[in-house]
Amino acid sequence: MIDVDRLDRVLCDDVEQLCRHLFPQGRRVRQEWKIGNTSGERGDSLGIQLTGPKAGQWHDRATGEGGTFPRLLMANRNLSFPVACRLIGEVLHIDLETGSMSATRKAETERASCTPEQETSSMDAFDWTGAVRKFDSEQQRLLVAERAFLTQTLAWLSERGKIGTLLVRGRLCVAFPVPGTNGEIIGAHYRWPEKNAKGKHDWFYVPTGLEIRPLVIGQLATAKQVLFFESQWDGVALIDRLGLCGLIDTGEIAVVCTRGAEFGDRLAKLHFPEQCIPYAFPQNDEAGEHCLNSIIAGIARDVRVVRTPSDFKDLNDWTLAGAEGKELVAAIQAAEIRKPQQETEAEIHSTSDPLRETLAEGFEGFVGKYKIDWEKIGGNPSNHSGGDTQEAPFPADSILASYYDYAITQTEGADCYIIGSILPITGALLGQNVWVPWANGALYPNLYSLLVGPPGNMKTTSIAPAETIARGVLELLEGSPHFHFLSHNYSPESLFDAYFKHPWRLLICDDANATLIKWQNPHDGERLSSNFLTLFDGKPLSESFRRNRTEGKLESQERWTGPTSTNIVFGVTFNGCESQLPPRGN
Numbered sequence: 001m002i003d004v005d006r007l008d009r010v011l012c013d014d015v016e017q018l019c020r021h022l023f024p025q026g027r028r029v030r031q032e033w034k035i036g037n038t039s040g041e042r043g044d045s046l047g048i049q050l051t052g053p054k055a056g057q058w059h060d061r062a063t064g065e066g067g068t069f070p071r072l073l074m075a076n077r078n079l080s081f082p083v084a085c086r087l088i089g090e091v092l093h094i095d096l097e098t099g100s101m102s103a104t105r106k107a108e109t110e111r112a113s114c115t116p117e118q119e120t121s122s123m124d125a126f127d128w129t130g131a132v133r134k135f136d137s138e139q140q141r142l143l144v145a146e147r148a149f150l151t152q153t154l155a156w157l158s159e160r161g162k163i164g165t166l167l168v169r170g171r172l173c174v175a176f177p178v179p180g181t182n183g184e185i186i187g188a189h190y191r192w193p194e195k196n197a198k199g200k201h202d203w204f205y206v207p208t209g210l211e212i213r214p215l216v217i218g219q220l221a222t223a224k225q226v227l228f229f230e231s232q233w234d235g236v237a238l239i240d241r242l243g244l245c246g247l248i249d250t251g252e253i254a255v256v257c258t259r260g261a262e263f264g265d266r267l268a269k270l271h272f273p274e275q276c277i278p279y280a281f282p283q284n285d286e287a288g289e290h291c292l293n294s295i296i297a298g299i300a301r302d303v304r305v306v307r308t309p310s311d312f313k314d315l316n317d318w319t320l321a322g323a324e325g326k327e328l329v330a331a332i333q334a335a336e337i338r339k340p341q342q343e344t345e346a347e348i349h350s351t352s353d354p355l356r357e358t359l360a361e362g363f364e365g366f367v368g369k370y371k372i373d374w375e376k377i378g379g380n381p382s383n384h385s386g387g388d389t390q391e392a393p394f395p396a397d398s399i400l401a402s403y404y405d406y407a408i409t410q411t412e413g414a415d416c417y418i419i420g421s422i423l424p425i426t427g428a429l430l431g432q433n434v435w436v437p438w439a440n441g442a443l444y445p446n447l448y449s450l451l452v453g454p455p456g457n458m459k460t461t462s463i464a465p466a467e468t469i470a471r472g473v474l475e476l477l478e479g480s481p482h483f484h485f486l487s488h489n490y491s492p493e494s495l496f497d498a499y500f501k502h503p504w505r506l507l508i509c510d511d512a513n514a515t516l517i518k519w520q521n522p523h524d525g526e527r528l529s530s531n532f533l534t535l536f537d538g539k540p541l542s543e544s545f546r547r548n549r550t551e552g553k554l555e556s557q558e559r560w561t562g563p564t565s566t567n568i569v570f571g572v573t574f575n576g577c578e579s580q581l582p583p584r585g586n
Helices: 004-023 071-076 081-092 103-110 116-120 138-148 150-161 230-244 245-247 259-269 286-299 315-320 324-331 354-362 399-407 414-428 459-476 492-501 513-519 524-536
Strands: 027-029 034-036 046-049 058-059 162-169 171-179 185-195 201-206 215-217 226-230 253-259 275-281 304-305 336-338 436-438 441-443 448-452 505-511 540-545 559-560 567-571
Touching: 004 034, 004 046, 004 071, 004 081, 027 459, 046 226, 071 081, 103 354, 138 150, 150 230, 150 275, 150 459, 162 185, 215 230, 226 230, 230 253, 230 315, 230 324, 245 253, 259 286, 275 286, 286 304, 399 414, 399 459, 414 448, 414 459, 414 505, 414 567, 448 459, 459 505, 459 567, 492 524, 513 524, 513 567, 524 567
Parallel strands: 226 253, 226 275, 275 304, 448 567, 505 567
Antiparallel strands: 027 034, 034 046, 046 058, 162 171, 171 185, 185 201, 215 253, 304 336, 436 441, 540 559
């Protein structure tokens, strides 16, 4: 049985810790933990009370649903009430059961000292979507530090269901999916967070007894180049350093990881298109050569072999040491060609050999059409050592410098994203207390910051620290705030009502594509965009509607706001900020 009294005490004392652990996409806003819905997505609709006698109670303002914290877990993970309570206990390392233990609880107690492999052996079903969560900021930070990946690369993998975190015995483990014969996810390949006696992490499968199948990132059916790796980390390292996310999304390149040197023969069960050019990136040990031979035999075709310098055990070890794009591209261009019938002998061709020409022509993803020009490239958001970055000028001895030093520990977005996010919030804090004399009066710090870049370019993670500061300021100044937030979705009438109630506003929207598209609408959109031009100048808004009229008082139908102060942070993609004006006809 569940000790309900103790459960209530736990929720009163530790509900915020539970929220941070079990709903990592949320954030604290005053006395609530905010998420988008019962699936735990980022948003503001659903609030979980963090303090007071109703701590742990939740309410979704969009659907009207609500209830206790265990009920939210039940909806979020499709659990029964006892299992949801046990999950709460696992996170807090306490036992919420009382009286005689159930058979399930006895089994859990008996296996308390089991290895993760022994524990998962009895699991006979697995739901990747329900069991595996996206990384929170702390988990991202740890993996970025350990493997020297960009956080946007991890976010890209996470969004495509190729990596996540799995809760095992109260420990969060990095996990990769295991596909079935028809491509469906039937299990997870996860890493135990603590190292073993040999100083390495153990890897396990859930459920055990799975047929081990390669990890495929991308679409094999359309791939022009297929890149083979023994380790997932090596594959992700190459994706990260060469910025291959876009080419994988468009079907040009696919990455295949065998999950170990002994599983290269499983590639024979995959179908590779005739036109694809295979590349293998073996590790520098005996097991790596064995894996290479099994890859060649498994796919039964010529393979271009890309060698990592002998000073490093594998490709990720090389990138951890600072290898950048130029060195990786040079290694790819120097690939040797291995034939299936010559698995034990490398055949290296000179640059005049026809096969070398075939190599250069076939692997145009790197050395031709998609060659990366590292000398001329600009606007690279990477903060890798040696990479080019977008610099944003700001005074070195200002508070902006202190914020920048903090923000680069939270995001690897471009400098212009980081500074562009905090400047409008600084303007909102200053309000009309600071101005510059102007020809037509005072010029106030109203800033509209438009952060434009491709999807997955770290706009959201660059905006998030600035938004956190803005919301924190409102909590500290509750009762007499400098500004109020403006909703992402509004009509011209509701916009006026918002400014009539409070004329100092801050609008933060990390995905403003829909907003800008709405502004292009020939009906409400034209009125909205016109209003925001007025707001940019700090001018008041006005309206005159009969619905406002007090009986017998004609002048009461006209309303004016006070002088306004508006600051905006928008994150948009290139297509979102293009003006889609209708063509002019004759």
